[in-house]
Amino acid sequence: MKVQKTMRIAAAAGLALTLVAGCSGGSGGGGGSEGDPQVIRFAFAPEAVWDMMKDNGTLAKWEKDNNVRIETSTTWDEFTYFAGGHGDIVSMSTQETPVLEAETGIKTVTFGKYNYQRVPMFKRKGDPYKTLADIPKGSKICVSGPTSNAAFWGVLAKEMHDLDYRVGGGDFDLLVNDHFVNPTNLLRGDCEAAAIIPEAAIPQMRKGELELMYDGKSPFQLYKEFAPNNDGLNHVSGNNFVATQEWYDAHPDLAAKFLDLWQQGVDQWKEQKPEIIQKYPQHFSVESEEDINYLIDYMSGDADWFVDKVAMDEAWIKNETQLWELMKHLHPDNPNYLAADAPTPRFEAITPQ
Structure with a gap:
């Protein structure tokens, strides 16, 4: 446990030094002069819905309508990228945010959800x-x-x-x-x-x-079977939208606009699921027609791990974050164990705009 966390901190520190040496720009969310687009620096793993929004013009239209530009970094290790201090928003699971805050001292705000824990x-x-x-x-x-x-x-x-x-x-x-x-x-x-x-x-x-x-x-379907306050809804996010507290408090309007973009993407996913899987099979690790069709059938039922609504309400937040208390019940040698005084990250219920 300690070795793994130390390695993660060291990697984050190394990344931070690299970015400081290579970047001289200001913080995210600002424009260079009046009328310039605001910038959101966003790190995300390769994703079919994101590629779809780029290819079908949804992203370009949203950026034009809102005078915002999203600068993306594709990574499978959002934790390290975010810990380096040069991103505004990343995707991160609910159980990771207390670890991030404890290891780095970075305060975060989770303001939206995207998909659920899906590893059965x-x-x-x-x-x-x-x-x-x-x-x-x-x-x-x-x-x-x-x-x-x-x-x-x-x-x-x-x-x-x-x-x-x-x-x-x-x-x-x-x-x-x-x-x-x-x-x-x-x-x-x-x-x-x-x-x-x-x-x-x-x-x-x-x-x-x-x-x-x-x-x-899948995990998100099983959580309701032992959650202390079961509301009957799916929980345990695999990817939430998480910002630094500094960025979020300075740009709550941009956070709400960002959720609107992703709600459009989720809506398109629900409406065009077979077409998206067929167009971007590499994001689902399927190749043959038989496997693509099987995955389409699998995702057409209750196993679909994409949320319906990216916004979080207070009731959902209350039930989702109970996971932290359950993690405190784990054996202290478990890498996922949370100490009694572990940070309690901030979650915000906001409305996309």
């Missing part, structure tokens, strides 16, 4: 496991890393089964490999179950070689 638990066809409680203690489970979705599964294991689920200890032997390697690892018996991003296992799901545990539910 898989088993081989014919294996009897329905939940983690059915897997013998000491068994190997294939995972993608000690944090991220492991935070959710650690909380679920504790709250639903009183099990200690973590890399490097606990009731299971968690083996870390890439998502796209783990389907093969599971099939050949290297582990008894595996937490795998759905896109990495579409061919095996389509062929019936791998099956979902927990009655086919």
